[in-house]
Amino acid sequence: MLPWKRVLRPLAALLLTAAVAVVPAATTAQAAEAAATSNSGWNDYSCKPSAAHPRPVVLVHGTFANSVDNWLGLAPYLENRGYCVFSLDYGQLPGVPFFHALGPIDKSAEQLSAYVDKVLAATGAAEADLVGHSQGGMMPRYYLKFLGGAAKVNALVGIAPNNHGTTLAGLTNLLPYFPGAEDLLSTATPALAQQVVGSDFMTKLNAGGDTVPGVRYTVIATKYDEVVTPYRSQFLNGPGVTNVLIQDLCAVDISEHAFLGLTDRIAFHEVANALDPSRATPTTCASVIG
Numbered sequence: 001m002l003p004w005k006r007v008l009r010p011l012a013a014l015l016l017t018a019a020v021a022v023v024p025a026a027t028t029a030q031a032a033e034a035a036a037t038s039n040s041g042w043n044d045y046s047c048k049p050s051a052a053h054p055r056p057v058v059l060v061h062g063t064f065a066n067s068v069d070n071w072l073g074l075a076p077y078l079e080n081r082g083y084c085v086f087s088l089d090y091g092q093l094p095g096v097p098f099f100h101a102l103g104p105i106d107k108s109a110e111q112l113s114a115y116v117d118k119v120l121a122a123t124g125a126a127e128a129d130l131v132g133h134s135q136g137g138m139m140p141r142y143y144l145k146f147l148g149g150a151a152k153v154n155a156l157v158g159i160a161p162n163n164h165g166t167t168l169a170g171l172t173n174l175l176p177y178f179p180g181a182e183d184l185l186s187t188a189t190p191a192l193a194q195q196v197v198g199s200d201f202m203t204k205l206n207a208g209g210d211t212v213p214g215v216r217y218t219v220i221a222t223k224y225d226e227v228v229t230p231y232r233s234q235f236l237n238g239p240g241v242t243n244v245l246i247q248d249l250c251a252v253d254i255s256e257h258a259f260l261g262l263t264d265r266i267a268f269h270e271v272a273n274a275l276d277p278s279r280a281t282p283t284t285c286a287s288v289i290g
Helices: 003-022 026-038 074-079 105-123 135-146 171-177 181-188 190-194 200-206 257-262 265-275 285-289
Strands: 057-060 085-088 128-133 153-159 216-221 241-245
Touching (some): 057 074, 057 105, 057 135, 074 085, 074 265, 105 135, 128 135, 128 265, 135 153, 135 200, 153 265, 190 200, 216 265, 265 285
Parallel strands (some): 057 128, 128 153, 216 241
């Protein structure tokens, strides 16, 4: 086996572990999509935001995920609380169905920009709130910073977001020692290479500060994250930032990267608090039944 394959195989295995956790079978996605688009509030473009929740919520999936499977837990949770909820697919690669957020992240941000415009036009709202998981919690920052998104977004809530690049438990630090490995990774799946700590993309994204004026930022992280490492690299610095470690709210919560966004109702409760801070209630272990 060539040396670079010995590096990329464990790297790919770790990434695919996250993908399997987030993306069930394709048939499940198709069935769920049909159900989701027929439910009032989730991808229902006739939904009009209420006085209590005046902004639509746009859900931004993570790497290897899609607009349905990543949100089978959180979308109904928010819908049941009176929000107009929407989700998009982005970062598609030709010939790769269901597994998205793999294309260049700057291009994905352009897709998000167009989608937010579509949602605002349909709902009549002046601003949207964004909730993203993993890459989906980081990619919108490019939209806010470079594509005029700050004028159209009130808040960004990132669940386990890859805000400053990941070492993937140190595996990516080995890439420079194997000529051609980094180029192969970049060619096959640009978004993966861009998310490595120290990449040109990450350098550009974070130059001049983590935030832009006028947007509230919330980061929800778990210390058991095995994909975005070290987990504290997810936290942001700047005005209007709230960084939350889920174990500070419930010490026995052992959710890792994928399940924090997929099924963790303690994290969901904190998302709801971030979207509506004036009505926030304490998030504890008991929030799992809320």
